[in-house]
Amino acid sequence: MKKRNYPLKDVYRLLEPGPVALVTTSYRGESNIMTMSWQTMIDFEPPIVACVISNRNHSFEMIRKSKECVLNIPTLEIAKQVVGCGNTSGDSVDKFKKFKLTALPATTVKAPLIDECYASLECKVIDSKLANKYNLFFLEVQKAWVAPLKKYPSTLHHFGDGHFMIAGKTIKLASKMK
Amino acid sequence: MKKRNYPLKDVYRLLEPGPVALVTTSYRGESNIMTMSWQTMIDFEPPIVACVISNRNHSFEMIRKSKECVLNIPTLEIAKQVVGCGNTSGDSVDKFKKFKLTALPATTVKAPLIDECYASLECKVIDSKLANKYNLFFLEVQKAWVAPLKKYPSTLHHFGDGHFMIAGKTIKLASKMK
Numbered sequence: 001m002k003k004r005n006y007p008l009k010d011v012y013r014l015l016e017p018g019p020v021a022l023v024t025t026s027y028r029g030e031s032n033i034m035t036m037s038w039q040t041m042i043d044f045e046p047p048i049v050a051c052v053i054s055n056r057n058h059s060f061e062m063i064r065k066s067k068e069c070v071l072n073i074p075t076l077e078i079a080k081q082v083v084g085c086g087n088t089s090g091d092s093v094d095k096f097k098k099f100k101l102t103a104l105p106a107t108t109v110k111a112p113l114i115d116e117c118y119a120s121l122e123c124k125v126i127d128s129k130l131a132n133k134y135n136l137f138f139l140e141v142q143k144a145w146v147a148p149l150k151k152y153p154s155t156l157h158h159f160g161d162g163h164f165m166i167a168g169k170t171i172k173l174a175s176k177m178k
Numbered sequence: 179m180k181k182r183n184y185p186l187k188d189v190y191r192l193l194e195p196g197p198v199a200l201v202t203t204s205y206r207g208e209s210n211i212m213t214m215s216w217q218t219m220i221d222f223e224p225p226i227v228a229c230v231i232s233n234r235n236h237s238f239e240m241i242r243k244s245k246e247c248v249l250n251i252p253t254l255e256i257a258k259q260v261v262g263c264g265n266t267s268g269d270s271v272d273k274f275k276k277f278k279l280t281a282l283p284a285t286t287v288k289a290p291l292i293d294e295c296y297a298s299l300e301c302k303v304i305d306s307k308l309a310n311k312y313n314l315f316f317l318e319v320q321k322a323w324v325a326p327l328k329k330y331p332s333t334l335h336h337f338g339d340g341h342f343m344i345a346g347k348t349i350k351l352a353s354k355m356k
Contacts, residue, residue: 017196017215038220052220158355159194163349164349165347170343175264175340177336
């Protein structure tokens, strides 16, 4: 998917609606993918994001040690791969290979971009003081890539128990909220 | 809207898809409403939520001092009130009165439930150590109320610049993810 550089000040628009993300990490030559939807924006610019990566996940040590990751945002087209990545562990599976996802090099971090996702955010961990207590990592987005879509992306929103809401229609209201 | 007690272990299903929430607070007899969508689940049970309430908002001191709030989840039916609450400040406006929203008493906190929202989560602040650095409050949900809907709720998801995505259709996949 051909992507363009996206303004950092607008990154909140990608994460604020609450999409499922695929977190990629890389450490000592190994890369992994984790399905996640426990994240929130913390600040606009530079964009800071907080995300929960459980210490039961293979990615926990990967992000803690490498201090980097990429948040990739998938759409309905790859829903099966998203669930596949959530149902398997990087302990025993090369998820790029198993789910036929394409790793592309990032520019500011070693973790790869996932080509099949419509957006990718290159992130550095800026604060991991709450990693032990809450599994919480604070990330600063270094660079954002977004595919220019014809309409709004059909992002996935996790409801639990195998149910996902697919992003519906968009309305415009007289909002002054940033 | 008639609501039922909702199991605390399932609260993540309400917040994980990323809906806009109306945060109510109460302090020394004054109540306020704030529109928010920077929140994430932190843990399942007891349900812990982290949310960003900026120190530029009237609600910041209200929650900091009272150590309580309610997260109310609105649907499309009250989208105009949601935006109205986001465009005004509790410094100068009684938002319950101005936007004709009904405050109902909660059972475990002084902050009120909003009757017109389909779900309400009574919360206590359990950690505000990052309130100064990141405007971040950690909440533990004490009690959850949800209206039994005929179908999935048409929650609002903020895209920025006055745009909101309305929750679309739901799919079921073979997910083992909690």
